[in-house]
Amino acid sequence: MTIRVELPAHVRNLARVAERELPVTLEGPPTIGAVLDALEREYPMLQGTLRDHVSKQRRPFVRFFACEQDYSHDPPDTLLPDAVTSGREPLLIIGAIAGG
Numbered sequence: 001m002t003i004r005v006e007l008p009a010h011v012r013n014l015a016r017v018a019e020r021e022l023p024v025t026l027e028g029p030p031t032i033g034a035v036l037d038a039l040e041r042e043y044p045m046l047q048g049t050l051r052d053h054v055s056k057q058r059r060p061f062v063r064f065f066a067c068e069q070d071y072s073h074d075p076p077d078t079l080l081p082d083a084v085t086s087g088r089e090p091l092l093i094i095g096a097i098a099g100g
Contacts (some may be wrong), residue, residue, distance in 0.1 A: 001026050003035055003080065004090035011050070011093065015043040021090055030085045032064055033076030050093065065092040 006021045015022075024038045033056070040047045047053060050062050056076065058064070064071040067081045067089050083089040 001030055001085060002087065003030060003038075003084060004087060005035060005039065006090045006092045008093065008095045010095065011046065014049060015046055017043075029077075030080045031077050032071055032074065032080065032091075035080070035091055036076070061096045063094045063096050065094060066090075 002023045002025050004021050005024050007015070007017075012018070012020070022039075024035055024042065026034050026038055028034060036050055036056075039050070049059070051058050058072060062072075064074075066084045069081070071078060080091060081089070084091050
């Protein structure tokens, strides 16, 4: 199964890709964790960028959105929505900004 993943510009630069959206091939259940595993496998330079090397926890200023819903605080084994798994919608990985 192929999932469309949209990455922020600074992550695309790190991965050395120009495309805003990348196809990621998954084997097994379509989860957020599986997408991150596949991204890190395909683009090893992203290891530790979106999640911690050891704990695999999401980095504080990284957010995951799909179908206008925030999946940032969901467990990594959360299944992606049908619209994402069917290719109609991408999984958005967004760099959050803090401030006030």
